Amino acid sequence: MIDPAAPLVIGDIVDLLTSPGEMSRIVVEGLAKGSLYLMISAGLTLIFGLMDVINFAHGAFTMYGAYIAGAALLGLGVGSMGFLGAMGSIFVVMLLVFLLLAAVGVIFEVALIRKLYEYPPIFMILLTFGLAITLEELMRMIVEFREINNGQWQIDWATPRIESVPSELASVNELGFFSFTGLQLIQIAFGVLTFVGIWAFLNKTRYGLFVRAGVEDEEMAKALGININRTFTAVFAVGSGLAGIAGVMLALDPLWAVNVPLALAVLLPAFVIVIVGGLGSFKGTAVASLLVGMIDALGTWAFQTGVITFTDLDQLMIFGILVVMLILRPRGLFGVEGQGDHG
Amino acid sequence: MSSEKTTRGPAWLGQYLRDHILLIAIVAIFVAYPFLYGFLTNQFGIVAAMILPETRTMLTILALGLFAMSFDFVSGYTGYLSFGHAAFFGIGAYFVVMGFNGQIPLVPAELPFMLLLVLGGLVAAVAAFLIGLISFRLSGVYFAMITLGISEVLYVISNNWDYITPGSSDPSDGVAAGAPSDVGFFEPVLGIPFVDPLNAKVGPFGDETLLGFDFGDPEIVSYFLIGAAVLLCYLAMKRIIHSPFGKVMIAIRENEERARAIGYNTFRYKMGAFMISAFFGAIAGGLLVAYVGTIDPQNSFFFLVTGFALVAAIIGGLGTLAGPFFGYIFLEGVREFLAREGSGGGLQPFLEQTLPGGVLNINLGGLTINEALDAFMTGHGEFYAGIIFVLFVLYIPIGLLGTLRQRLGTDSVAKYVSRRVADRFGSSGSQPAE
Incomplete structure (x- = not known):
């Protein structure tokens, strides 16, 4: 796995530590990636925290969001709109995707998931897993049938997707030591927005209070007259919508491919992040996203400089983090005793 | 299969056979299947081909059915959902291929296939031990x-x-046993070692004779041998589950704290169950390779391999050992019927041949019915499998075999059938056949 030029490793690392430009580039990239990971896993952690539902269909929701965003980017001709117009339409698309997938989430929760609350939590895994394979195959059918990207569901959909992203996003900006692309800036901004938004939702709104009460003690919350069922539906809707928004963000990023396997490519790291952070802890998820983002950026750097020549290093490292974390701290960074244990 | 012969044996043999009458009947159906398939497709043509899976599909069903059973062995009986069970399947499959290619240190390339298979299983059991050390600290x-x-x-x-693929080819494309240029070089011999008539080469280019019979088709011989191996594994797992060890496994599923309070070292039992199920999962991987000869990551270590074992286990009934096997047959049957996943028939060619041309050419919003059939009934098995799975989880969560048990009011369908048969043929059945 190690390049023949392996003795350079130490030299490379010394170079890295002594060059602020390189270092800051990795930090910015890590922040951007961490923001993306946060957006991917926020919905999952929200749903798990309250409902004890590990939502296997989460990745499929993100994949649908990405496809819709791709269709909108190409269909609206966003590329020729100019920067502000493009950003505006992307924002509108994001809002629509959120509403659409939230509606899908409501339907799933009311029609399917609600029926299984009395069952052991494993049945939730089973149900959402079944939904995930069905949704993925449905998208595969749509892609083949409508001849989207010549029916190639396994290849990144439509290279013009990248071209229709405003070119301002790809250009590199400098600020002191830091150099970053517009896209990275937007990713970080949305990551912060997601964090602040969810934090405010949980801590500052009345509904967030219900959610936290439900997490704390479902029976007691019910006894105090909180409509837990409606809270569950709302949280599932918000979580699904967030998954969709993450999909829109991924569609803007050339590093991610908009295709059917995206569902799994999103789902697995999201699981890792939620578990590393500690099941049910939003703070933990945020910290773990940053951690995984940083390590991912470091891995990318190592690969680009040729220190390591293992193509799927990032995946290996992400799952490596999971295994190491569970050995050191079985319940994750901020995990709570008892959560997710039974069943 | 020799146990079917009702020769004049000691009294316990007659009793044993009577107790296992259902098993014998099912094994007999499986033995007869390849001939039955040929007969029925000849007789009824496309209708039979539409419903029945081909013998070749049955071969993979046998191996993957065994994998589903091994998954159920730990997940259904101890309640610990082994969501990475594909790891053991992959270890078994890759061990056989790499062992044959002489890439495993200390394992000579010319080792007999049976030894490779068992060694692969043992390696998987060791891997399960290491994985268990980490993961049994947690639950749920x-x-x-x-x-x-x-x-x-x-x-x-x-x-x-x-390292897996020497030369330049991409490891993600998979690896074949033997040089790719030399198809048919990989000829695993399956059977009972040192008993010549009970051995035969498996695979598309294997032997055509077994036990002196000439079947004229290596597929059928492979089917019998792999089937016999699966049967053996099933009986072994069943024996373990009905042993005191298995009772403790069920106790762990029902209430681990209580099992511990009674004085059982539950960690040892969980670990033992995990290792045994890893062993059989690896055997399943090795058996699949025995016929196919190649393996790739998508069909071995991939997450969805476990996923489909899980689906099969739920459809068949979690916590019933034979259930997942039949669940897999059901699942594969549905995939072949609705999506032509296997190489056989399915609903689409049937409709295409039987519906009149006028109906096929009806236009539904820019799309003829024929085109729609083509689009939705070929190669989208997961879609239907997923819907069926969701319906099972919602409405039949105990699965096919679980429901059958509940309906018959028994904890073992085999016992129930034996009892009913004994009741009906009471006087004649109680005497050993003379």
Whole structure:
């Protein structure tokens, strides 16, 4: 796995530590990636925290969001709109995707998931897993049938997707030591927005209070007259919508491919992040996203400089983090005793 | 299969056979299947081909059915969802291929296939021990996720490690046993070692004779031998489950704290169950390779391999050993029927041939019915499998076999059938056949 030029490793690392430009580039990239990971896993952690539902269909929701965003980017001709117009339409698309997938989430929760609350939590895994394979195959059918990207569901959909992203996003900006692309800036901004938004939702709104009460003690919350069922539906809707928004963000990023396997490519790291952070802890998820983002950026750097020549290093490292974390701290960074244990 | 002969044996043999009458009947159906398939497709043509899976599909069903059973062995009986079970399947499959290619240190390339198979199983059991050391500290969702994480690590490694495929080919494309230019070079001999008539080469280019019979088709011989291996594994797992060890496994599923309070070292039992199920999961992987001769990460270490074992286990009935096997047959049957996943028939060619041309050419919004059939009934098995799975989880969560047990009011369908048969043929059945 190690390049023949392996003795350079130490030299490379010394170079890295002594060059602020390189270092800051990795930090910015890590922040951007961490923001993306946060957006991917926020919905999952929200749903798990309250409902004890590990939502296997989460990745499929993100994949649908990405496809819709791709269709909108190409269909609206966003590329020729100019920067502000493009950003505006992307924002509108994001809002629509959120509403659409939230509606899908409501339907799933009311029609399917609600029926299984009395069952052991494993049945939730089973149900959402079944939904995930069905949704993925449905998208595969749509892609083949409508001849989207010549029916190639396994290849990144439509290279013009990248071209229709405003070119301002790809250009590199400098600020002191830091150099970053517009896209990275937007990713970080949305990551912060997601964090602040969810934090405010949980801590500052009345509904967030219900959610936290439900997490704390479902029976007691019910006894105090909180409509837990409606809270569950709302949280599932918000979580699904967030998954969709993450999909829109991924569609803007050339590093991610908009295709059917995206569902799994999103789902697995999201699981890792939620578990590393500690099941049910939003703070933990945020910290773990940053951690995984940083390590991912470091891995990318190592690969680009040729220190390591293992193509799927990032995946290996992400799952490596999971295994190491569970050995050191079985319940994750901020995990709570008892959560997710039974069943 | 020799146990079917009702020769004049000691009294316990007659009793044994009577107790296992259902098993014998099912094995007999499986033995007869390849001939039955040929007969029925000759007789009824496309209608039979539409419903019945081909013998070749049955071969993979046997191996993957065994995998589903091994998954159920730990997940259904101890209640610990082994979500990374594909790791063991992959270890077994890759061990056989790499062992045959002489890439495993200390394992000579000319080792007989049977030894490779068992060694692969043992390696998987050791791997299960290591994985168990980490993951049995946790339970529930955490256990499922850490096993999944470890199997994903193995998946990524098998996708990228170029040691697996010597030369330049991409490891993610998979690896064949033997040189790719030399098809038919890999001829695993399956059977009972040192008993010549009970051995035969498996695979598309294997032997055509077994026990002196000439079947004229290596597929059928492979089917019998792999079937016999699966049967043996099933009986072994069943024996373990009905032993005191198995009772403790069920006790762990029902209430682990209580089992511990009674004085059982539950960790040892969980670990034992995990290792045994890993062993049989690896055997399943090796058996699949025995016929196919190649393996790739997508069909071994991948997360969905476990996923489909899980689907099969739920459809058949979690916590019933034979259930997942029949669940897999059901699942594969549906996939072939609605999506032509296998190489056989299915609904679409049937409709295409039987519906009149006028109906096929009806236009539904820019799309003829014929085109719609083509689009929705070929190659989208997961879609239907997923819907059926969701329906099972919602409405039949105990699965096919579980429901059957509940309906018959018994904890073992085999016992029930034996009792009914004995009741009906009471006087004649109680005497050993003269």
